Structures are given as structure tokens and as C-alpha cells.
Amino acid sequence: MNPTKLNGSKFPQQRFCAYETDNQPDNEGVMSVLLGLRPACIIRNALAQEQSAALANAYLDQSAQRRHDGVPAYEIGLGSYGLTPDDYFGRVPGARADMEAIYAAAGVHLPSMAQEILQATVDPGVVVRPARHGGRAAMEFRATHFVDEGPLALKAHEDRGQTDGYEFGAAHRVCGFNFYVLTPDDQEGAALRMWNIVPDARTKRALGVEKTGYPYPTELLADTPFIDIRPRAGDLLLFAADGVHAVTSSKAASKARIVFQSFAGMIDGQIVRWT
């Protein structure tokens, strides 16, 4: 029988808000999300407007594929969703070549920038590295273009479900680590909506989403407090992706929303990254 509410852990209400900085790698903001003390840290203008525009244009010049996971979006690159570790890591070289072509065309090497930002932010000596499997390294980013089909551009979900069997299944928290390069001009919609709930294993089993994390029925979230975070082109967002979240529909004329997505989590004191 379906549960009638979601059980799990919550952030204390006074800490359930996004930490925001402007173009400053911020140790407290970033570490507090990785450690699970806060839901999100947004670094505004981590990319210059020209860099975002160049990445968006380079993405649009490539032929993206419809996502294979049922999400109404096109992507270039690769995510672990629905793939075994052998499949995922086997496909990385091809997918990485597609992403490198975008970085080269844009003249912006996002993986190096991400590494520099994280390394400059965390305490000296903390290792920041890709997730690994049999000597192979995970993808740095994939690029997703959401095609807003409403009522949510991306249904409520959490991204812990996609980590089963992977090294990153052991991450303390599964955090989204996203650069936004094209966003709708919208004061209300096109937000990342985060509900204050990290569902427990029992709730996930009851809903049959323990291996996917997708989707959660919105009726079950009616009484759960949420925040809306509205990233703009150039922003870098780190957020608790193991909590239930969604992307709200845009009301703007142009709904295009392009995100260079990845995940980050702490494993044994190291910061590990994957897609």
C-alpha cells in the first residue's frame, strides 16, 4: 500500500534556506552542504556572462539526445541513472569526448574551473577527485536541456536512488553540483524546488523508488515545507540532491534551461564527483 506521507530526515527549519554568495568560493557554504548542515549554497556569477553564453551556444550546436530515463529533456554526456557501473564507466570515454568538444568550442574548460573552485574552497589538503571504478574515472559533467512540459519541468525526485552499486553510494550526502548557463527570464517559475525531506529507506521501498528515486507523487508533499531557488545563467549551485526536489515550470516565453550537471559527495574525508 502506498504511504500517505513521506518519512525521513529534515533540516532544522531555521537552517532550511540557501546560503548565497556572489562569485566567492565560500568554505562555510560549500562544506555545510557536503556535511548535510544546510540544503544549498548558491555561488552567483561563478561564470562570466560571456562564458555561460559560449557554453550554451556550444551545447546547442551539438545534436543532443532525448534522455533515456523518461525525463523530458535532451542531454549530451552521461548520467548513472539506470546503468550498471560497468555500463556507465564503459560509456564514459565516448561521452567525455562529446563534452570536451563543447568545452573546446566554447573556450571554457568547465571541468578545470570546477576543480579549481572546489579546491580553492575546501580546506587545504582535502582531495577532490572523480569517482572511480576499476581504474576508470567518472564523468565531470553532463549537459541537460530541460524541455518544460509542465506542471513540473522535472518531477519530484531524489538522486540517491541512482547510486546503488557505485562507489558514490557511500557518499555522506548526495549533492547536486550544477552550473547554469541558460535560464528562462522568469520571476516565478523555473525554480529548483526543494522540499524539507530526505526520505528514509522504508518510505522509498513502499513507493518502489529505492533504485530510481523518481518520481515522488506530489500529493505526498502537500504538507512538507519547501524553498524555491532560482539559479540564473552563470550561477553555480551545490544542493542536497538526496532530499526530494523538482524543477518548476516556467511562465516565460522562452523556457530553455541548460544546466551542466554533476554530483559531489564526501567519502572518507575526500570530495568525490560523478554524473
Ligand SMILES: O=C(O)CCC(=O)C(=O)O
Ligand atoms: O536543474 C536543476 O536545477 C536540477 C536538476 C535535477 O535535480 C536533476 O537533474 O537531477
Ligand SMILES: [Fe+2]
Ligand atoms: Fe535531481
